[in-house]
Amino acid sequence: MDADISDILASVSRPSVPQSTLDLQALTRAWVNERTSPELLPYPAELVDRVMDRVKKQIETIEDMTATMDAKSNFTLVILQTELERFKFLVRSFVRSRIAKVHQTPLLLFSLHALKKTPQKIDKYPHHYRALALEQQAEPTVQPVLSHVEQQYLQQHQSILAGHIHSAFLSSFPSQLQKLDDTAGGISMVDKPDEDGAVFCRVLRDAGEAEIHSEEGTSEVELKRGDVWILRWSAVRDAVVRGDVELL
Template identity: 40%
Template sequence: MEFDDILEEFERETRSHKYNEVEVKRSDFQELQNAWISERMCPELLDYKQSLIDRILSRIRVQIEFIEMNSIELQTTERDIKLQLMIIESELDRVNFILRSYLRTRLSKVDKFTIFIRNDEDLVQRLSPAETQYMESHFRALIDLYNSLFLSQLPEQLQALDDTGGGISMIEEPDLDRPVFVKVINDTIETIVIGEEEIDLIPGSIYLIRYSAVQRFVYNQDVLLI
């Protein structure tokens, strides 16, 4: 192989690597957007996107380090690097906004359905380690608050926050029958039966439908909440 051929092959591999890296970033950002929208639209808590969030946070750290290193040595005449830093900062702002909103949406559900989630091991598995720690801290704070306000003055058998006696549950649960908008992604979905009505979910179509009817399809990502 000639020297020029070696250089040409190296350039092809470099371009291919950069292209793949860009595609991975674009794919991860789209997945983050989908996870954010789904979490906001879904009445229940969905699985935490651990590997996706880890990849995005790793890129954020690298970009922040790049900005800090280049900002220190930045000269007023270096217009190219200024433009590059502005683009990176804009991208960081966009990703951080969606990421924060995603996490806040999840924590708001943890706040609202703390006892319900704690009583279901499958739901606990949907939390990240940090969210689990937050939930336990929130639960202890609730116990302390309610005890100081009124629970300690009630009979012992009436002090449980997860009491379901008398046909009335003290546990707040998500409304799984809430209507949601979904977009069908895959064409392998069977017919949905709601009452006496049969509904065929056509790929690419958008439906307003009871969440419980498409819950299992949301889990396996045959449909997306929008």
């Protein structure tokens, strides 16, 4: 009897949610995650493409409605313009957050492509970037850290920055001291994100266990749906990338 009831309940379809609403929720979540995570997260190419297509269509619709100047459509026009500005704000702020992280760790991101050529140096990269590079080696369809446009921006930014530093003072140094990524003496000149920084997070789906480090030692907590935690970024990073946990 219980099985029959379960089958009946499973067969009842949930109310369909418009794709635009789902995209808005996903974009908002990606925006908050990007603003609060210490590391640059994988670029959601499909989501951004859908949002930008919707923005273009919305602009065309608004232009058509503005051209007709129909008094009855004024209120509808205001709603469409408000929705358009909301999407544009989220996209702009999302991109700015990512560019800010590119500026914080340009050398690290610039040398990320070298993992495919020199896998023996993989340990020098943070866990998140390391895992993504290895996944892309085995599965090219895995979301990259940077979009194509961001890669171009990073290359131009790093080229200009390195050229300025070299011409300003680095050229007067001995050749062995002109490296920008030197690791002599066990100290790296390459800035890295703080993997142990604290983040506030909410569990969207049961995500297994996470480690907690304290003065008493290391313990584990169960990440259950609906829980809100403050944890080290390294403890929830993989769950955030999977979409099981969102940052606050």
